[in-house]
Amino acid sequence: MSAITVLLVDDHLVVRSGLRALLGTQPDIAVVADAASGEEALVLVREHSPGVVVMDLAMGEGMDGIEAIRRIRGLNSGQAILVFTTYDSDADIVRAVDAGAMGYLLKDAAPEEIFAAVRGAVQGRSVMSPPVASRLFQQLRNPEEILTPREAELLSLLTQGLSNRELGQRLFISEATVKTHLAHIYSKLGVETRAAAIATAIRREGMR
Amino acid sequence: MSAITVLLVDDHLVVRSGLRALLGTQPDIAVVADAASGEEALVLVREHSPGVVVMDLAMGEGMDGIEAIRRIRGLNSGQAILVFTTYDSDADIVRAVDAGAMGYLLKDAAPEEIFAAVRGAVQGRSVMSPPVASRLFQQLRNPEEILTPREAELLSLLTQGLSNRELGQRLFISEATVKTHLAHIYSKLGVETRAAAIATAIRREGMR
DNA sequence: AGCCGTATCAGCCAAATGGATGAGAGACCC
DNA sequence: GGGTCTCTCATCCATTTGGCTGATACGGCT
Numbered sequence: 001m002s003a004i005t006v007l008l009v010d011d012h013l014v015v016r017s018g019l020r021a022l023l024g025t026q027p028d029i030a031v032v033a034d035a036a037s038g039e040e041a042l043v044l045v046r047e048h049s050p051g052v053v054v055m056d057l058a059m060g061e062g063m064d065g066i067e068a069i070r071r072i073r074g075l076n077s078g079q080a081i082l083v084f085t086t087y088d089s090d091a092d093i094v095r096a097v098d099a100g101a102m103g104y105l106l107k108d109a110a111p112e113e114i115f116a117a118v119r120g121a122v123q124g125r126s127v128m129s130p131p132v133a134s135r136l137f138q139q140l141r142n143p144e145e146i147l148t149p150r151e152a153e154l155l156s157l158l159t160q161g162l163s164n165r166e167l168g169q170r171l172f173i174s175e176a177t178v179k180t181h182l183a184h185i186y187s188k189l190g191v192e193t194r195a196a197a198i199a200t201a202i203r204r205e206g207m208r
Numbered sequence: 209m210s211a212i213t214v215l216l217v218d219d220h221l222v223v224r225s226g227l228r229a230l231l232g233t234q235p236d237i238a239v240v241a242d243a244a245s246g247e248e249a250l251v252l253v254r255e256h257s258p259g260v261v262v263m264d265l266a267m268g269e270g271m272d273g274i275e276a277i278r279r280i281r282g283l284n285s286g287q288a289i290l291v292f293t294t295y296d297s298d299a300d301i302v303r304a305v306d307a308g309a310m311g312y313l314l315k316d317a318a319p320e321e322i323f324a325a326v327r328g329a330v331q332g333r334s335v336m337s338p339p340v341a342s343r344l345f346q347q348l349r350n351p352e353e354i355l356t357p358r359e360a361e362l363l364s365l366l367t368q369g370l371s372n373r374e375l376g377q378r379l380f381i382s383e384a385t386v387k388t389h390l391a392h393i394y395s396k397l398g399v400e401t402r403a404a405a406i407a408t409a410i411r412r413e414g415m416r
Numbered sequence: 417a418g419c420c421g422t423a424t425c426a427g428c429c430a431a432a433t434g435g436a437t438g439a440g441a442g443a444c445c446c
Numbered sequence: 447g448g449g450t451c452t453c454t455c456a457t458c459c460a461t462t463t464g465g466c467t468g469a470t471a472c473g474g475c476t
Contacts, residue, residue, distance in 0.1 A: 011316055012226075012294075012315040012316050013226075013230075013316065013317075013318070013319065014223055014226035014227055014230065014315055014322075015222055015223060015226055015315070016226070017225075017226035017227075017229045017230055018220075018221075018222035018223055018224070018225035018226025018227070018228075018229065019222055019225075019226070020226075020229070021225045021226065021228070021229040022221070022222065022225055086220075086294070107220040107222055107223070108219055108220050108221065109221075110221070111221065114222075158403070159407055160404075160407055161399065161401060161403045161404025161405070161406070161407035161408065162403070162404075163401060163403070191369065193369060193371060194403055195366070195369045195370070195371070195402055195403065195406055196368075196369025196370075197369070198369070198403055198406050198407060199367055199368055199369035199406060199410075200369065202406075202407075202410050
């Protein structure tokens with residue numbers, strides 16, 4: 001039986017090197033290439049046609065991880081994509097799965113978890129780190145906490161420090177409407193002030 | 209000549225493993241141990257008395273990197289400490305250097321940079337990644353923008369969404385004093401509202 | 417047709433925040 | 447001793463924000 005071929009994508013050399021060392025201990029897994037950027041990853045996927053792509057979401061310059069996932073999926077060459085990242089931000093998880101990721105691992109995952117994820121991915125099984133899974137679960141359990149599109153739009157501007165007046169101007173709505181939306185956002189986020197809303201939004205969503 | 213002994217501290221197994229693999233290629237550098245937490249690091253420093261400690265600042269549970277640096281320095285057993293982290297946050301750099309770090313590297317540093325930093329550290333030379341150095345430089349050029357310790361403390365609590373009243377209670381000062389500090393912070397950050405202050409603080413400082 | 421969710425707006429009032437100004441105490445430096 | 451920071455507190459006032467209530471309009475679902 002031939003080994004599972006893997007492409008690593010991470011902008012940190014150290015992480016690539018660490019994953020290589022870890023995965024290298026498994027006889028049935030072979031790292032065939034690694035890329036430091038999304039652009040490079042696309043080239044290497046075409047070249048090597050690996051079975052699994054293990055990828056960080058946050059990559060300094062250029063294409064971000066989500067976009068890279070989408071493009072790789074667009075190649076239709078059948079790669080299973082595993083997200084391997086530091087933060088378990090709600091938005092990131094949803095977006096990555098949405099873009100076509102098979103699994104979502106955190107960087108502090110145990111080696112066994114990583115191996116299992118790689119093996120599971122080629123078989124079409126989806127693997128998540130427990131904390132990631134619980135986040136997703138929570139989100140599904142609390143539908144009343146889901147922001148409407150308009151609210152999300154407003155929240156995103158809010159995290160840039162705009163005042164109610166500015167929010168209104170930016171969205172072409174009255175200040176009264178802004179306040180209504182804000183009230184709904186606060187209640188959904190479980191906070192009482194705009195400051196707390198901004199804090200939780202940025203921490204929850206990884207908005208930066 | 210005997211090799212430089214190194215202790216690695218990082219809560220991510222992958223990173224430890226990557227650093228081990230990289231540093232292992234250098235004949236004059238020997239990784240003698242690695243720790244996943246600050247607590248563990250302290251024990252291992254006593255045990256191995258390494259020449260250099262390479263440490264991540266952000267470590268999930270327990271003691272943070274800054275605290276660990278301070279404690280290791282407190283042992284007075286002569287370790288040179290290299291910070292090796294993902295983010296080049298202004299506050300982190302200053303606090304780490306303040307706590308006694310010899311150098312500050314980013315995780316996307318080239319292998320040669322890392323080797324040079326380790327070698328430089330045992331000789332008492334301080335090494336910084338170029339982007340880090342430029343940050344520090346900027347900060348020295350704009351002294352009027354440096355927050356005082358108290359202001360930084362307040363800002364950090366601010367990013368957690370506390371109100372003026374809560375800030376006062378938490379810091380054992382009157383609300384009036386809180387407002388004074390806030391006014392100074394706003395002017396230093398170049399913003400006018402608390403919302404904008406929180407937004408810039410989190411984005412600038414990588415506060416999470 | 418009736419109901420629900422979403423988005424829009426208004427008015428009122430209480431509370432929080434921001435701006436300006438002044439001021440005292442302690443630390444540090446020259 | 448004098449100057450400069452830093453931290454502390456106070457007062458006054460304008461603006462902003464938050465809470466409440468109620469209202470209109472549109473679209474989709476049943």
